[in-house]
Amino acid sequence: MSTTPTALIPAQAAARLDDYTIIDVRTPGEYTAGHLPGAHNIPLDHLHTALPALKAAATRGNLLMVCASGNRSATACTELAAGGIPATTLTGGTTAWAGEGHTLHRPENAQAPWPMERQVRFAAGSLTVLGLAAGIRWRPARWLSAAIGTGLVFSAATNTCGMAAALAKLPHNQPRTTDLDATLRTLQG
Known part of the structure; x- marks a missing residue:
């Protein structure tokens, strides 16, 4: 039985951004090219590794899953729900977010591979x-x-x-182990 994850449109998310721990499930390159302020990067194919950290983060507050269009983040929500972790997806992803005029954070001097x-x-x-x-x-x-x-x-x-x-499995699309480990430690809180 599949369930539709809870979803927010960008305007709703922007109004409540501080209420969420934001998890961007895109590749590190896509994340570097621009992400929601305060977002943590856990690529979708590393989500299983992050389940304990995400479970800990979910006990402290709501999780907002984000990707480029909303497809991968909806998949992430479904995977998390199967693990007993509630999460919300951003409808339309970063594309809709930026399209509505909300800012995306881009690290200074970061070299991002193509989306x-x-x-x-x-x-x-x-x-x-x-x-x-x-x-x-x-x-x-x-x-x-x-x-x-x-x-x-x-x-x-x-x-x-x-x-x-x-x-996504190519080296330039993979998170450095140290980056993913630091993210997971932060979420463990």
């Missing part, structure tokens, strides 16, 4: 062109382009992205 959506577009486009170009000399290479196109259609139909999940 995940841009990484996916670059990888998918590059692989498609590679498949077509290689297909000139070796016809079966065109299947690479067909596979990427099929993956994009599946991604749109299911609102998931296998390529983003794979790209």
Whole structure:
């Protein structure tokens, strides 16, 4: 049985920001590019490691899960709910937050990799062109382009992205162990 997580729109969240411990579940690069003030970065694929710290933080106050669009944060809320940890998601994520004129915090002198959506577009486009170009000399290479196109259609139909999940595992999209450990110690409180 799936449940829909509690959600706040950006205006509601902005009015009550101090009432929440904000957890940004995007990749470290996306987080560095701009996040809600006071947000802690725990990438979605590291959420299981953070469950004890998040449980401790939830006993002291409400958790607000944030991502770029609201999809990953809703997934995080569902995973937390399965662990008995209540959490709220920000509808529309940082995109909606910034779109309504709220500020995003960007660390000074931070080098942020491209946002995940841009990484996916670059990888998918590059692989498609590679498949077509290689297909000139070796016809079966065109299947690479067909596979990427099929993956994009599946991604749109299911609102998931296998390529983003794979790209999130690249080193530049991973938190440094020291950063994640410091975040978890802070949340343990």
